[in-house]
Amino acid sequence: MRFDILTTFPEMFSESAPGALGLSIPSRARAAGLAEWHATNLRDFTTDKHQKTDDRPFGGGPGMVMMCQPIWDAVHAIEARDPRPATRVVLTPQGRLLDQSLVEELAAKPRLLLIAGHYEGLDERVIQKLAPLEVSIGDYVLSGGELAAMVLMDAVIRLLPGVLGHELSAAEDSFSPAGPDGRRLLDCPHYTKPREWMGEAVPDVLLSGNHAQIAKWRLDQQMARTRERRPDLLD
Numbered sequence: 001m002r003f004d005i006l007t008t009f010p011e012m013f014s015e016s017a018p019g020a021l022g023l024s025i026p027s028r029a030r031a032a033g034l035a036e037w038h039a040t041n042l043r044d045f046t047t048d049k050h051q052k053t054d055d056r057p058f059g060g061g062p063g064m065v066m067m068c069q070p071i072w073d074a075v076h077a078i079e080a081r082d083p084r085p086a087t088r089v090v091l092t093p094q095g096r097l098l099d100q101s102l103v104e105e106l107a108a109k110p111r112l113l114l115i116a117g118h119y120e121g122l123d124e125r126v127i128q129k130l131a132p133l134e135v136s137i138g139d140y141v142l143s144g145g146e147l148a149a150m151v152l153m154d155a156v157i158r159l160l161p162g163v164l165g166h167e168l169s170a171a172e173d174s175f176s177p178a179g180p181d182g183r184r185l186l187d188c189p190h191y192t193k194p195r196e197w198m199g200e201a202v203p204d205v206l207l208s209g210n211h212a213q214i215a216k217w218r219l220d221q222q223m224a225r226t227r228e229r230r231p232d233l234l235d
């Protein structure tokens, strides 16, 4: 799968940066040829000598608005670099909330073009003309869309076939369909060695070797946790 990121901070995605994507699962996926990403500097598509990407908002007010032309030109230039059709995504707090079902939808695409906005966001007209999917990673405001793009990429990459070592490990995560009715539940508690720690023992059932009972216990725990912590998921 190919990701393109349009940003004024391409260094955040550089291959040598040992940041969020340069280590761990995403970097292994990249090394294995299962995911690739290319960051493009929006400033390369400006036409003035100051390489201006934003300007003051009409009507006044604080902040700056990202201008239409550099974004429009960049998106078309990036799309022409690869024959796979790109799904355009703008990261914005006003977008559709990123949840596991949206992550699954995005993981099925051959290519995503992620546009990271800054300040007060993009001029509304370029959003209308590009008709991207607008995606938010949560009800809070980040300084820019780059971290949101990385969150989205990490969540998508781990779902790509072959990326996780254990074939089923993503299927057993929180928010993956679980139980007979396929509801998206929180994960169950997990334990490892030692069997007793600070006077606390591991639940007996997990040591029983009875796989049916263990599976039932885990599902019960998932239901109880979800009811307690995230009842909205059961609605």
Ligand code: ADE
Pocket: 091, 092, 093, 135, 136, 137, 138, 139, 140, 141, 142, 143, 144, 145, 148
């Ligand atoms: N840019 C700024 N805040 C954001 C958020 N919560 N989600 C996605 N992009 C953003």
